[in-house]
Amino acid sequence: MSVSFFPNGLCFNKVLAAFIVAFTLVLAGCGAGGESNEASAQVSGDGGDSHDETGDAGNTDPDEVPEEPEQFVLNLVSQPGNVTINEGDTYTFSVAVQNDLPITVTWYRNGSVVQSSASTSFNASEQGTYDCAVTDGQSTLECDSFSLNVTVSQFVTITTQPSNQMVNEGVDVTLSVAATGTGVLNYQWYFDGAAIAGANAPSLVLNSVTVADGGEYYVVVSNTGVSTTSNSAQVSVAANTLADALITWSRPAQRADDSALAESDIQAYEIYYAESVNGQMQQIDTVDASELDYVATGLAAGTHYFSLVTVDTSGLKSALSTPVSVTVN
Known part of the structure; x- marks a missing residue:
């Protein structure tokens, strides 16, 4: 657009400048300004939406502490x-x-x-x-x-006590005890209050007792913790009553084959002895053919057994005769 004539003598340059300014203001108010207002309104509307959302999130008070689960002691x-x-x-x-x-x-x-x-x-x-x-x-x-x-409690219990015994001289005596307890059990036998050396077993054997062996016996049974003493056992030893016994026989008249045996054919008789009916016979003496008896001396109380063998002049011997017994009370 160009202007070549201005009334009232206005200067062309000033009029043109004023016109441009006015035209710019019109454009700003009607065009760009309107769009700016609409945009501003739109932003304002969006801001309102943002305010509403903030209001929804604000339902939780930022100062409020969440409730903890119940605690049990x-x-x-x-x-x-x-x-x-x-x-x-x-x-x-x-x-x-x-x-x-x-x-x-x-x-x-x-x-x-x-x-x-x-x-x-x-x-x-x-x-x-x-x-x-x-x-x-x-x-x-x-x-x-x-x-x-x-x-663990230590204990020792005696279950079987030694018993009293009455014997004759020369016999064997056995005293015994039975015991139970914890651990290893030890034994010590005593005679009239004194320990018997080497007597450390449940049984005590006295061989061929004499009158001097008579007395009081007991045993002490022990382990590492405790000990117990048995009852006393009284051993009574009776002195042997020695006796003599007269053994007699008749002169045999026949040999084993039933042939005649003359008195002159007999040289001697052998005497045999045993302590029991089934015991081994042992020769104890020999007597002349003229003897028909024999005295056995020093016999202790009990039963004794004797047998005879006939020896002829040629040295032949008969079998042992049937044993005879002699009892000494």
């Missing part, structure tokens, strides 16, 4: 400790618990469960290492390990 107030008991005894272990919910207490011995229940106590008699665990379903507490030591 479970505490170990006291625990068991180490204990020593005697064999055969029982000890009750217990644990004190502070709790809100019902609890289960599990007891262990050497790692194995021995009891699981609501009880806070446990009866124990076996040696070992124990521990326990307490739970209320929400949490679990474990107690410290503790031990139960069992002391």
